[in-house]
Amino acid sequence: MPRSAHRSHRAVGLGAVVLLALSACSPSGSSSGPGAQDVSGTVTVFAAASLKESFTELGRRFEKEHPGVRVTFNFSGSDSLAAGINNGAPADVFAAASARTMKLVTDEGHTAGSPRTFVRNRLQIATEPGNPHRIDSLRDLSAPGRKVVLCDRTVPCGAAARTALTAAGVELTPVSYEQDVKSALTKVELKEADAAVVYRTDVRAAGDKVEGVEFPESAEAVNDYPIARLENAPNPSGATAFVELVRSEEGREVLGEAGFLKP
Amino acid sequence: MPKHPETLPGPAGAMPGPGSGPGPEGLDARLVVDRGSFHLDVALTAAPGDVVALLGPNGAGKTTALRALAGLAPLTAGHLRLDGADLHRTPPESRPVGVVFQDYLLFPHLTALDNVAFGPRCRGAGKAEARARAAAWLDRMGLSEHAGARPRHLSGGQAQRVALARALATHPRLLLLDEPLAALDARTRLEVRARLRRHLAAFEAVAVLVTHDPLDAMVLADRLVVVERGRIVQEGTPSDIARHPRTEYIAQLVGLNLYRGQGDGHTVRLDAGPAVSTTEDLSGPVFVAFPPGAVTLHRDRPTGSSARNLWRCAVAGLETHGDQIRAELTGELSLAADLTTVAAAELDLHPGAPVWAAVKATQTHAYPA
Amino acid sequence: MTTGAETPRKARPRPPGRGVPLALLAPALVGLAFLLVPLLALLLRAPWRSLPEQLTSPEVWEALRLSLFCATAATALSLVVGVPLAWLLARTDFPGRGLLRALVTLPLVLPPVVGGVALLLALGRNGVVGQWLDAWFGVTLPFTTAGVVLAETFVAMPFLVISVEGTLRAADPRFEEAAATLGASRFTAFRRVTLPLIAPGIAAGAVLAWARALGEFGATITFAGNFPGRTQTMPLAVYLALQNDPAAAIALSLVLLAVSIAVLAGLRDRWMRTV
Numbered sequence: 001m002p003r004s005a006h007r008s009h010r011a012v013g014l015g016a017v018v019l020l021a022l023s024a025c026s027p028s029g030s031s032s033g034p035g036a037q038d039v040s041g042t043v044t045v046f047a048a049a050s051l052k053e054s055f056t057e058l059g060r061r062f063e064k065e066h067p068g069v070r071v072t073f074n075f076s077g078s079d080s081l082a083a084g085i086n087n088g089a090p091a092d093v094f095a096a097a098s099a100r101t102m103k104l105v106t107d108e109g110h111t112a113g114s115p116r117t118f119v120r121n122r123l124q125i126a127t128e129p130g131n132p133h134r135i136d137s138l139r140d141l142s143a144p145g146r147k148v149v150l151c152d153r154t155v156p157c158g159a160a161a162r163t164a165l166t167a168a169g170v171e172l173t174p175v176s177y178e179q180d181v182k183s184a185l186t187k188v189e190l191k192e193a194d195a196a197v198v199y200r201t202d203v204r205a206a207g208d209k210v211e212g213v214e215f216p217e218s219a220e221a222v223n224d225y226p227i228a229r230l231e232n233a234p235n236p237s238g239a240t241a242f243v244e245l246v247r248s249e250e251g252r253e254v255l256g257e258a259g260f261l262k263p
Numbered sequence: 264m265p266k267h268p269e270t271l272p273g274p275a276g277a278m279p280g281p282g283s284g285p286g287p288e289g290l291d292a293r294l295v296v297d298r299g300s301f302h303l304d305v306a307l308t309a310a311p312g313d314v315v316a317l318l319g320p321n322g323a324g325k326t327t328a329l330r331a332l333a334g335l336a337p338l339t340a341g342h343l344r345l346d347g348a349d350l351h352r353t354p355p356e357s358r359p360v361g362v363v364f365q366d367y368l369l370f371p372h373l374t375a376l377d378n379v380a381f382g383p384r385c386r387g388a389g390k391a392e393a394r395a396r397a398a399a400w401l402d403r404m405g406l407s408e409h410a411g412a413r414p415r416h417l418s419g420g421q422a423q424r425v426a427l428a429r430a431l432a433t434h435p436r437l438l439l440l441d442e443p444l445a446a447l448d449a450r451t452r453l454e455v456r457a458r459l460r461r462h463l464a465a466f467e468a469v470a471v472l473v474t475h476d477p478l479d480a481m482v483l484a485d486r487l488v489v490v491e492r493g494r495i496v497q498e499g500t501p502s503d504i505a506r507h508p509r510t511e512y513i514a515q516l517v518g519l520n521l522y523r524g525q526g527d528g529h530t531v532r533l534d535a536g537p538a539v540s541t542t543e544d545l546s547g548p549v550f551v552a553f554p555p556g557a558v559t560l561h562r563d564r565p566t567g568s569s570a571r572n573l574w575r576c577a578v579a580g581l582e583t584h585g586d587q588i589r590a591e592l593t594g595e596l597s598l599a600a601d602l603t604t605v606a607a608a609e610l611d612l613h614p615g616a617p618v619w620a621a622v623k624a625t626q627t628h629a630y631p632a
Numbered sequence: 633m634t635t636g637a638e639t640p641r642k643a644r645p646r647p648p649g650r651g652v653p654l655a656l657l658a659p660a661l662v663g664l665a666f667l668l669v670p671l672l673a674l675l676l677r678a679p680w681r682s683l684p685e686q687l688t689s690p691e692v693w694e695a696l697r698l699s700l701f702c703a704t705a706a707t708a709l710s711l712v713v714g715v716p717l718a719w720l721l722a723r724t725d726f727p728g729r730g731l732l733r734a735l736v737t738l739p740l741v742l743p744p745v746v747g748g749v750a751l752l753l754a755l756g757r758n759g760v761v762g763q764w765l766d767a768w769f770g771v772t773l774p775f776t777t778a779g780v781v782l783a784e785t786f787v788a789m790p791f792l793v794i795s796v797e798g799t800l801r802a803a804d805p806r807f808e809e810a811a812a813t814l815g816a817s818r819f820t821a822f823r824r825v826t827l828p829l830i831a832p833g834i835a836a837g838a839v840l841a842w843a844r845a846l847g848e849f850g851a852t853i854t855f856a857g858n859f860p861g862r863t864q865t866m867p868l869a870v871y872l873a874l875q876n877d878p879a880a881a882i883a884l885s886l887v888l889l890a891v892s893i894a895v896l897a898g899l900r901d902r903w904m905r906t907v
Binding site: 333335 | 804807809810813815816817818825829
């Protein structure tokens with residue numbers, strides 16, 4: 001039956017992996033070419049919080065393709081992840097939500113090779129379901145009595161929103177500058193705010209609790225998501241394999257479903 | 264110092280209305296309190312001017328009775344009338360009752376003056392007026408120079424007087440004192456007791472005091488109510504109770520040997536065994552009492568003695584009692600005997616020593632039980 | 633004599649020849665170091681050179697002013713409702729009192745962010761109570777300074793209630809009875825006798841609550857959001873500065889630290905001497 005056949009196949013595969021891993025012991029692994037065969041152990045991925053859903057799915061697929069390998073994630077704000085890596089946190093891969101945060105790590109020489117942009121993200125206006133306040137543009141946000149939340153300028157979505165607002169020539173006083181994109185979205189989900197300027201991936205992840213409104217100025221504030229293998233990666237081959245999966249057609253498909261745009 | 268503070272000027276009003284009722288003046292109460300295994304059932308009546316002492320061993324329910332009178336412990340049943348007004352359901356703050364607590368409970372954050380002014384303030388007096396009244400009370404208590412002192416800087420006797428002034432300053436129709444002298448050392452006690460006696464004698468309404476000390480009770484009160492295990496076992500004037508104790512506890516308190524027996528002419532057959540000759544001629548159940556000082560002790564059986572009551576005993580214990588020695592005896596009859604230290608030395612008394620105890624019939628006192 | 637009053641305590645001279653046992657001293661020093669080294673590190677790594685420039689920015693003073701105002705208002709609010717609540721828990725008996733007491737202390741263990749979300753669900757524009765506030769009075773609390781005060785009160789009040797309730801339990805309830813026999817209603821007895829007696833406990837509780845409110849972050853940012861001058865308190869400013877300007881964050885932290893130490897020391901001298 002398929003099940004038992006699958007199991008025996010897996011057993012063979014495991015044996016092969018062990019053999020290959022043993023034979024791969026003497027030459028240095030860092031320069032070894034990519035390939036599913038020599039991946040083993042645990043791959044530790046530090047990724048921006050907005051990547052949570054899609055990277056979790058990719059991790060599941062990676063573990064399926066490489067039996068016996070485990071992928072562990074640390075999803076958090078890109079800034080704190082970068083700080084962690086610079087302070088010696090043991091990570092194999094870093095996927096950041098902005099070029100600026102990735103630069104914090106490359107400047108310290110902690111990446112192996114140059115980072116590659118794997119997706120881009122654009123802003124959307126998140127409104128209550130059905131868009132009861134008829135918000136169709138950034139300008140509508142500045143209407144009197146509208147309660148709008150933005151991300152704080154210190155976090156990427158805040159910086160991007162500011163760029164877009166400037167491009168649109170809109171003066172906007174929000175009720176709050178939220179500490180991250182998820183809190184901004186939560187305020188709309190709880191109907192405490194009428195609208196928030198967030199990433200389209202966040203709108204997509206929130207399902208039917210919010211409604212996304214596109215606006216042209218979002219083109220002025222596109223966010224690049226770079227990914228890189230880290231210099232001090234405990235599992236370099238695993239890191240390489242995971243980065244390849246993320247940048248593969250399969251990876252782009254998963255990320256596209258989450259609302260990310262191709263680079 | 265004036266002995267009749269109540270006659271001094273100052274508004275006596277600002278008190279809730281009892282006294283206006285048609286009923287008799289004074290206290291009329293039956294206090295029933297049930298608390299698990301403890302059951303109190305005490306009837307108390309007193310006329311204005313009476314000082315009643317609730318006397319009894321620890322745990323007898325005296326303090327519970329006092330708390331019930333003050334409204335601090337709810338009555339399970341019974342009634343409580345003061346000057347004709349029913350206080351049964353009246354909360355403590357609305358009762359015309361003043362309390363001197365055992366450890367006074369002076370408010371530590373207030374001066375002596377403000378402690379005394381507290382009551383008048385709560386009963387509606389203005390700040391200045393309450394303070395003036397408090398100052399007058401402290402003056403009567405001889406405490407004027409301590410008016411500004413906090414309780415922790417007062418001596419025990421001074422604190423007791425402040426507590427009394429505080430209780431009297433609301434012009435209560437019922438004054439309650441819980442062990443008013445218990446917190447004092449022996450020397451202060453003597454002086455405070457005499458002073459308290461004068462104040463109570465001058466008090467125009469009903470005063471009820473609780474004590475386990477018979478001397479306090481007898482000195483301070485006109486009438487004693489002896490409570491044991493939640494019940495009244497005897498009441499009467501101090502001299503009446505001293506002469507006719509009806510329980511072991513009272514007899515011990517007043518320093519008497521007390522026995523219960525059956526009267527048969529001039530002989531009483533004691534429940535405890537031997538018979539006692541008396542001068543009274545009684546029949547039926549009776550009490551026989553004689554003071555320890557009436558007992559004479561002998562090493563050998565006395566011959567030709569006029570004492571007809573003679574028992575063979577052994578010394579169970581000895582203790583010094585002032586300049587006398589009290590011997591606790593067991594044997595044919597258990598009794599206490601007082602003798603001088605010289606006599607005790609001559610008899611070579613020591614625990615376990617055999618002695619003969621004799622009491623003249625004229626020294627005994629028998630009365631119906 | 634025993635009037636129930638405390639006798640003044642005097643510092644007793646230490647008995648000679650009684651050293652501190654090593655088994656206590658060693659862990660005590662470890663504990664001390666654990667608490668002090670991070671503070672020391674903050675001082676060592678502080679950007680002293682740019683500090684004057686950091687501290688002259690109006691945003692810092694705005695955040696500090698808002699922090700002090702909100703913490704003080706939250707403490708006042710906690711006193712007004714928390715002391716009576718403590719009295720209720722300590723001096724009355726009713727079914728479910730134990731459970732109520734446990735619920736009151738819940739904000740002590742609840743992550744403050746969760747507290748903030750709970751406040752949104754209760755008092756938010758669309759909340760269980762908040763929708764009526766909005767509909768009847770046109771009052772919305774999120775994103776307002778009042779919202780900051782409420783969030784801080786929610787987190788800080790349990791400290792006050794627990795502290796005052798403990799003091800009340802230790803205080804002799806017979807003083808209230810004595811007051812009653814003098815004609816004081818239960819409220820008068822509470823106000824004129826109990827309250828002054830437990831004042832040191834209330835002061836200690838208020839200081840605890842104030843300190844907790846001053847450092848409050850999670851519930852505040854969740855319920856009241858973050859807007860300079862209106863809801864951005866010092867902890868929020870520190871957190872956001874930390875994202876891209878750690879030096880500024882350290883500078884802000886130093887200001888908060890200095891102010892809170894100054895205030896606590898001042899209070900201790902003034903009315904916490906007996907605590």
